[in-house]
Amino acid sequence: MRTAAIVRTGITRRELMLASAGLLSLGSSLTRAANTPAPAPPPGAAAGPAGPFSLPPLPYADNALDPVISASTLGFHHDKHHKAYVDNLNKAVAGTPLADQPLEKIILTTYGAADKAGIYNNAGQHWNHSFYWKSLRPQGGGEPPAALLHKINESFGSVDALHKEWLAAATSQFGSGWAWLVLDGDKLAVTKTGNADSPLTRGQKPLLTIDVWEHAYYLDYQNRRADYVNAVFDKAINWGFAAENLMV
Numbered sequence: 001m002r003t004a005a006i007v008r009t010g011i012t013r014r015e016l017m018l019a020s021a022g023l024l025s026l027g028s029s030l031t032r033a034a035n036t037p038a039p040a041p042p043p044g045a046a047a048g049p050a051g052p053f054s055l056p057p058l059p060y061a062d063n064a065l066d067p068v069i070s071a072s073t074l075g076f077h078h079d080k081h082h083k084a085y086v087d088n089l090n091k092a093v094a095g096t097p098l099a100d101q102p103l104e105k106i107i108l109t110t111y112g113a114a115d116k117a118g119i120y121n122n123a124g125q126h127w128n129h130s131f132y133w134k135s136l137r138p139q140g141g142g143e144p145p146a147a148l149l150h151k152i153n154e155s156f157g158s159v160d161a162l163h164k165e166w167l168a169a170a171t172s173q174f175g176s177g178w179a180w181l182v183l184d185g186d187k188l189a190v191t192k193t194g195n196a197d198s199p200l201t202r203g204q205k206p207l208l209t210i211d212v213w214e215h216a217y218y219l220d221y222q223n224r225r226a227d228y229v230n231a232v233f234d235k236a237i238n239w240g241f242a243a244e245n246l247m248v
């Protein structure tokens with residue numbers, strides 16, 4: 001049982017609460033036991049420094065989201081930006097007790113620690129990007145699955161109302177960051193975070209995210225962040241992933 005395994009790592013009561021709520025399981029594929037071999041890097045990707053974390057392959061071809069997100073943007077974003085966060089994280093935790101910890105625990109325990117900012121930022125960006133790839137899918141958008149749709153209607157009134165809040169959050173995030181659909185208590189909510197922050201440190205359960213760092217859209221949309229956010233919502237958002245996260 002996952003919770004029991006987490007307890008053995010000695011995490012805090014708050015983290016145990018998050019684990020019990022299913023939150024920590026969201027990123028379970030991002031962590032691995034120290035004795036498990038790292039998966040092979042994606043084709044064409046240069047091998048990074050050895051370490052406990054590895055770059056997950058994109059869950060679709062890099063041209064599968066075109067024209068919403070081009071192969072060029074996805075390629076650079078995944079193979080360069082995300083890979084750099086993973087490589088930096090591996091370097092930063094090498095030889096420290098954090099090297100054996102699950103990614104979520106590293107994020108929660110380094111949050112707000114000035115002397116651990118480098119580790120926190122790279123760990124957060126690794127988690128956020130891994131979650132972002134899954135928040136997208138080819139031929140996405142459309143109508144959410146029934147249980148999720150019910151919850152959306154209950155919390156926002158309609159999918160259109162959610163869309164408006166999502167757009168407002170994503171376009172009002174000053175500088176770099178993320179917009180999120182989260183489960184907050186028993187209600188859905190839209191929120192935004194700056195830089196490498198995520199709802200994990202707020203006790204909220206992430207269901208979906210969109211990266212609004214300029215590297216996520218500038219090659220395709222230049223300064224038109226709203227056009228990127230709307231195109232993703234209408235044509236690439238992975239409602240099935242949100243529905244799965246809601247059920248965990």
Ligand code: FE
Pocket residue numbers: 077081129211213215216
């Ligand atoms: Fe990014």
